[in-house]
Amino acid sequence: MAKNSNNNRRKFMATTLQSVSLTAIGGLLWSGYSDEAKASPLVLRPPGALSEDEFQKACIKCGLCVEACENRDSNKNKDGSKRPGTLKMAKGGDRNMIGTPFFVATDVPCYMCDDIPCVPVCPSEALDIASVSNDKGELDINKARMGLAVVHKESCVAFWGLQCDACYRACPLLDEAISLEYQKNERTGKHAFLLPVVHSDVCTGCGLCEKACITEKPAIFVLPIEHSTGRAGSHYVKGWDDKDQQRVGEAKEIHTKNERSEKAPTDYLNAGGIDFE
C-alpha cells in the first residue's frame, strides 16, 4: 500500500513535469514565431493606422477596411466594371503579418477618397478616425500619414536634366507635397533642371507619385515614415528660432564624472593631458 501510493506520487510528479515542460517548449517556440511574424516589414498601412507596433496589436484582422476599399463607389472603370481595390489582406508568404491590411503603391496606390471609406468601418480602432479628422471633426484625408515619398536622385531622370514632372503632376497635393525646384543645368549652360522635392509635412504617402514614375523601377517611392525619416536628437537647438532657443533655458546641467573631470579643463590642457599608458 505504501509502495503503491509512492508510485502514484511519482507518476503524478512525472506527468505534471511533462505537461509543464511541454507547455514551456510550446510557449518558447510560439513566442519566437510570433515575434518574427511581427518584425516590422516595409509595408504601407491604410490611412489613420496607429504606429506599426500598436497597429499589429490592435488589428483584429477582420478585413472590413479591405472590403470597404474594394467596394467603394469610386472604384469603377468608365464602363462600370470593378477595379482592384488599394488595400489587400496579407496572405501567407506576403512577408507581412498575416491577415493585416496593406497596400503596394506600384500596384494600386491610395486614391485618397474624401469620405475615407476604410477608416470608420474599423471596429477595433486600429485605424484611428481622429488622426484623419480636422478640427471640426470632419474626415480629412490630407491628414493621413501612410508613409513618406523619397526621391532617389541618381535614377530620377529630372536630375539628369531630362524634362519629367510625372510625380509632380500625379500628386493629389500638387505644389504642396511635391514642388519643382528650378536649377541651372551647368552641363549644357542653357537648360534648367526641374527637380521634384517632397515636403514631409504635407506628403500623405498615398503613392500616386510612385505609381506615376516613369523609370523602370520607380525613382520616387513611399516608405513607412519611421523608415524614411531621420532624427537630429534633442541636444541640437536651432539658435535662430526663438521658440526652439527657449529649450536651452529649460535644459538641466549635466556633470560628467571620470578620471579627467577631477581637474579643470585648463589644468588638463596645460598639463598636456593625462597619461593613460
Added chain:
Amino acid sequence: MTQVLILFLYFGANAYGWHMLEGTFGASRLFGVIPLSDPYTVLQVLFSGFVLGADVLFGALIITLFYMVVGGRAFCSWVCPINMVTDLAAWLRRKLGLDKEITNYRFVKRKARYWIMALGLIVSAVVGVAAFEVLSPITIMQRGLVFGFGAGVSVVIAIFLFDLFGVRNGWCGHLCPLGATYSLIGQKSLIRVEHDHEACTGCMDCKVVCPENQVLHMINKESIHVTDGECTNCGRCIDVCNDDALRFSIRSFAKKETNQSK
C-alpha cells in the same frame, strides 16, 4: 451546409459588396450594423495590451452570450471552416480503416487545448501581439476563401494530414484553443442532445461518428442530456442513430440541479 452558406455570405460581401455578413470571424458586421467578434481573439488582443474599440467588445459580448445561452459549442460544427477539413479527414480515416486504436498516435490529450488556450494568452502578453492569430488555421482558411489563400493553404493541408494520419480528431478535439474557449463558454447552454436509454440498442454507431466521443459516456446507460461543454452540438450522433435514441432538446435546469447537487 451552414458552414458553406456563411462562408458564401462572407465571400459575397467582399466580391459583390453585399452587406449581410461582412468581415471575417475576427470581427464582422451583420446586415451592416450589428457587430460580431470572436471572444478568444478579443481576449488575446486585450492581453497584448491594447484597449479595443467598443464595437469589438460589444460584438464579443453578443457572440459569447449567444453560445453561452443557446448554442453551446455550435461554432465548431456549424460555422468553423476548418471543421469541414477535419470532418473530411475523419471520414477518410474511417473509410481507410485508419480509425483503429493501433493507428491512432494519441500522444496529445484532449485537455491539451486548455493549456494551449492559456498559453496563447500568455504569449500574447509577452510578445505584444495576438499570438494565435498569427497562425490560426481557422482565420487563415476563412480569409483564404474570402480574400485568396497564398501560402496559407499549407496550414490547412497540414491540419488535414495531421487529422488523417496522426491523431484522430487531432486538431478540433485536442489542440484548438478556439474550440476550448467555446467549450468553456457553452457549458451551460440550453440546446443539448438528449439520450433515451430505453430506445438504445447499444450499436455504438454514435460513438464511432462523434468527434468528441468522451461526451457520450451515458450511451446505453442513462437517459440524460449530453451536458459536457466539449459536445459541439453537431447532431451527427442523431443522424446516425437508427433507434431514435438521441435527439436535440432544451435541457431542463431544474432536473439537472437536483441531479448534480454540486
